Amino acid sequence: MTPAAPAVRTPSRSVQAVGFVLALLAGAGQAQLPAPVAPPRPAREPGAAPAITETAPARLDAADLAAFVDGAVEAYRRRVGLAGVSVAVVDAQGPLLLRGYGFAGLEPERPVDERSLFRIGSVSKTFTYLQALKLADAGKLRLDAPANDYLPPALRLPEDGYAPVLVWHLMTHTAGFEDSALGHLFAATPQASLPLNDYLQRHRPARVREPGTHAVYSNYSVALLGAVLAQVEGVGFEALLERDLFQPLGMHDSGFREPLDAGDPRSAPAALQALRSAGFARKDGGFESKGFEYIAQIGPAGAVSSSASDMAKYLRMLLNRGRLDGREILPPGVFQRLEDDPLVRNAPDATGFAHGFFRKRYGEVTSLEHGGATLYFHSNLVVLPELGFGVFVSTNTDIGRQFAAELPGLLIERYFARARTPAAAAAPADFAATAQAYAGSYLGERRTYTTFEKMLISSNAEIRVGKDHLVLSANGDSTRWLPEKPDVFRAERGPGRLVFLRDGSGRIGGFVSPGGHDVFDRAGFFDSSQNVLLLLGLSALSAVGVLFGLWQRRRQPRRPGAAVASARWLGLAAAAWLVFAGTFAVAFAQLAGDEALALFHYPTPLLRVALWLALPALLLSLLCLPLLWPAWRSRDWNAWRKLRHTAAVAVFLATGWGLWVWNAVGWKL
Known part of the structure; x- marks a missing residue:
C-alpha cells in the first residue's frame, strides 16, 4: 500500500504492479539529513500551517461542481480506460457530490453507485493514526514510549544495535525498517492471509537506520502500530476500529474486514459482498475482472473497503475537528496534536507528516491527505481545513493511479484562488550551468537492503538539467521542477516540492522525494x-x-x-x-x-x-x-x-x- 503520487519501479510489468503498493522512484554515500522533530508538543513551528478553523466559507455551486467532475471522469475514462470511479466531495456542512461512474462488476454488469465498496489501500492508515491519537489523548498510550512496552513478547523488536523504536516512530515512518513486499504483502486466498501477529513475526524486516533519522515509508510500521493498539485495548484490531471510529461515524458499510473463511474473526459480513466492486485490469482494449486482494495479514496498513457515501462522513468529521452532525467522534485533543505538533520532515521545505497524515501546500493553504493503492484500486483523500473542503476519489482499475492523484488538484485549482499555484519566478540566467550540481543518478532508500528483493523493488531516479528547470525521471515518467530557492524546486503545477540535501562537505548527496516519504541518495555505477x-x-x-x-x-x-x-x-x-x-x-x-x-x-x-x-x-x-x-x-x-x-x-x-x-x-x- 502506498501514497497515490508515486507508483508500486522495476524492469517488469508484473513487479511494477507491486510498485503501486510500495512507492519507488544509487547511493555511494548517504546524504546527511536533519533529524525529524521529536515528539513533544511545543507551540507551532515558524512557517507551519495555520490552525484548523471551523469558519465555513460560502458553499460551492453543487451543480457546477457535478458538471465539472462528470466531465473530468468522462474524459479520463475515454482517454485512459477506467472501469469504475467513486467520488465524494464535501464541505464542512455536508456533501456536495456523491457519485459513482462506470461499473463495479461484469457478468452481470453492476453500476458503481455511492454505496459501492472500493479498496482504499493506504488511506486506511489514517484511521489507524487517529485511533492511536485517541488512545494517546485518553492517557492509554504514550507516543514517546518504546513500542515494545505495548507489544506482546512474540512481537517485541529485538536488540539489534539501534535505539528503541518509539510508538511515535511507527506513526511517522521513522522506525528505520527496510521495505519488503513480494510474496507476502498481498495474499491470493483467504487461507494465505495470516493473522496480524503471525504476519508481523514471520515477515519482520531488518532495521537499517537509527529510528528518528528520517522518514522512509513503511507498511510494516503501521501494521505494528495496529498490533500496539489492539494490545492496549485488549480487542481485535478490526473490532476496535469499528467500535471507536466506523460505528460512531455511521460508516456502517466500511471497515478493515475482508471476505475470509467462516470462523475467521476478521471476516466481513456476507451482506456486504453485493456492495463490493471487483478490481479490473485494462487488457486488449477492455477490462478483465480480477480476484479479491487480501490484505488482512497487514490490515492496519491498508485493508479498508469503503464507499463514497461513507467516506463523505469521514471527510466532514475531519473538516469539523472530530465532530459530525453535532456528535463528538474524536476528542479535541486529537486535532490539537494535528494542528500544533511540529511536522516531521526530512528537510525544512519538504512535504511533512502530521502524525501520519501528509501535509502539503496548495498555494497559501495546507492539506491533510493520504493516497493509497492496491493492485487494482487507486485512491486519494485530500482535506483542506482552511477552506472547509474535502475530496475522496477511488478507481477500480489498475491504470487509475493518475486520475486518483489528479482529480483533487483539479478541483482545488478551479474553485479556490488561494490554493492555486502561483506564477514561477524567472530562473537565473546561469541556471543551466549552476544546476549541474543536481544532475545525476539517485537510488531510493525505500527498498530491501538484505535480500534479493532489492533488485526487484528498488527504484532509481535520474535528474537532468534543462534551460530553466530540472527534469526528474523515475518509474517510466518524467516531471519538470522549477527553482524556488537554493536546493528547493517546486512542481511546474501542484503542491510538490523537490528538496536536495547536502552532505558534510557541502556537495549534493541526495534529495527528498516530492511526497516527503522517501530519500534518494547519490548512486554509483553498482x-x-x-x-x-x-x-x-x-x-x-x-x-x-x-x-x-x-x-x-x-x-x-x-x-x-x-x-x-x-x-x-x-x-x-x-x-x-x-x-x-x-x-x-x-x-x-x-x-x-x-x-x-x-x-x-x-x-x-x-x-x-x-x-x-x-x-x-x-x-x-x-x-x-x-x-x-x-x-x-x-x-x-x-x-x-x-x-x-x-x-x-x-x-x-x-x-x-x-x-x-x-x-x-x-x-x-
Whole structure:
C-alpha cells in the first residue's frame, strides 16, 4: 500500500504492479539529513500551517461542481480506460457530490453507485493514526514510549544495535525498517492471509537506520502500530476500529474486514459482498475482472473497503475537528496534536507528516491527505481545513493511479484562488550551468537492503538539467521542477516540492522525494540494477568467447604449467557463469510474465536454484584472480591472449561484485 503520487519501479510489468503498493522512484554515500522533530508538543513551528478553523466559507455551486467532475471522469475514462470511479466531495456542512461512474462488476454488469465498496489501500492508515491519537489523548498510550512496552513478547523488536523504536516512530515512518513486499504483502486466498501477529513475526524486516533519522515509508510500521493498539485495548484490531471510529461515524458499510473463511474473526459480513466492486485490469482494449486482494495479514496498513457515501462522513468529521452532525467522534485533543505538533520532515521545505497524515501546500493553504493503492484500486483523500473542503476519489482499475492523484488538484485549482499555484519566478540566467550540481543518478532508500528483493523493488531516479528547470525521471515518467530557492524546486503545477540535501562537505548527496516519504541518495555505477544486469549479459558473452577459444585450441599441444591451469579454471568459471545467467534469465522471465508468481508465490523454486548457482560462478571467478600472474608470465601466450584472459576475469569479478551488492546469491534470497 502506498501514497497515490508515486507508483508500486522495476524492469517488469508484473513487479511494477507491486510498485503501486510500495512507492519507488544509487547511493555511494548517504546524504546527511536533519533529524525529524521529536515528539513533544511545543507551540507551532515558524512557517507551519495555520490552525484548523471551523469558519465555513460560502458553499460551492453543487451543480457546477457535478458538471465539472462528470466531465473530468468522462474524459479520463475515454482517454485512459477506467472501469469504475467513486467520488465524494464535501464541505464542512455536508456533501456536495456523491457519485459513482462506470461499473463495479461484469457478468452481470453492476453500476458503481455511492454505496459501492472500493479498496482504499493506504488511506486506511489514517484511521489507524487517529485511533492511536485517541488512545494517546485518553492517557492509554504514550507516543514517546518504546513500542515494545505495548507489544506482546512474540512481537517485541529485538536488540539489534539501534535505539528503541518509539510508538511515535511507527506513526511517522521513522522506525528505520527496510521495505519488503513480494510474496507476502498481498495474499491470493483467504487461507494465505495470516493473522496480524503471525504476519508481523514471520515477515519482520531488518532495521537499517537509527529510528528518528528520517522518514522512509513503511507498511510494516503501521501494521505494528495496529498490533500496539489492539494490545492496549485488549480487542481485535478490526473490532476496535469499528467500535471507536466506523460505528460512531455511521460508516456502517466500511471497515478493515475482508471476505475470509467462516470462523475467521476478521471476516466481513456476507451482506456486504453485493456492495463490493471487483478490481479490473485494462487488457486488449477492455477490462478483465480480477480476484479479491487480501490484505488482512497487514490490515492496519491498508485493508479498508469503503464507499463514497461513507467516506463523505469521514471527510466532514475531519473538516469539523472530530465532530459530525453535532456528535463528538474524536476528542479535541486529537486535532490539537494535528494542528500544533511540529511536522516531521526530512528537510525544512519538504512535504511533512502530521502524525501520519501528509501535509502539503496548495498555494497559501495546507492539506491533510493520504493516497493509497492496491493492485487494482487507486485512491486519494485530500482535506483542506482552511477552506472547509474535502475530496475522496477511488478507481477500480489498475491504470487509475493518475486520475486518483489528479482529480483533487483539479478541483482545488478551479474553485479556490488561494490554493492555486502561483506564477514561477524567472530562473537565473546561469541556471543551466549552476544546476549541474543536481544532475545525476539517485537510488531510493525505500527498498530491501538484505535480500534479493532489492533488485526487484528498488527504484532509481535520474535528474537532468534543462534551460530553466530540472527534469526528474523515475518509474517510466518524467516531471519538470522549477527553482524556488537554493536546493528547493517546486512542481511546474501542484503542491510538490523537490528538496536536495547536502552532505558534510557541502556537495549534493541526495534529495527528498516530492511526497516527503522517501530519500534518494547519490548512486554509483553498482547502485543501478540495470547496470548489473548489463554486466551479467556481458559476462555471458565473455563466457561464450572463453569457451569458444578453448574449443578452438582443443587439439593444440600444450605444455604443462600454471598458465594452462589458469585457462582451464577460467573455462570452468565461464561455464558456471553461462549456467547461472541462463537459469537466472529464465527465472526472471517467469516473474516478468506472471504477475501472480511475483506477488503471491515469490520466491519461485527456479529463482532459488538460480541464486544458488551464482555461488560457484563467484568462487571460480575469485580463484581465477591469483592465477592471472602465471598467465601473464607465460611465454606461450601472446599479449592479445593475455589481455583477453584478463578482461574476462575482470568482467566476471565485476559482475560478481554487482550481484553481491544486489544480494543475488542463494542465502540472501
